[in-house]
Amino acid sequence: MVARVRDTGWFKSSRSGAVNENCVxxxxxxxxxxxxxxxxxxxGALNVTPATWTALVTSLKTA
Known part of the structure; x- marks a missing residue:
């Protein structure tokens, strides 16, 4: 689901460089x-449940 979300509270990985715009x-x-x-x-933004997000991050860390 793509949705509009208020533009506050966003963050990106500390591994993303200031120059590198290829980030989420x-x-x-x-x-x-x-x-x-x-x-x-x-x-807009892709919205997922916290459980789905946790599963995605866990999967990426073990890949």
């Missing part, structure tokens, strides 16, 4: 984890 930003809410492309912020 994440915002945590009470009911969702929102993910958006730093190059296309106006396009």
């Amino acid at each position: 930003e994440v915002r945590l809410t009470d009911t969702a984890v929102c993910v958006r492309d730093t190059k296309h912020r106006a396009a």
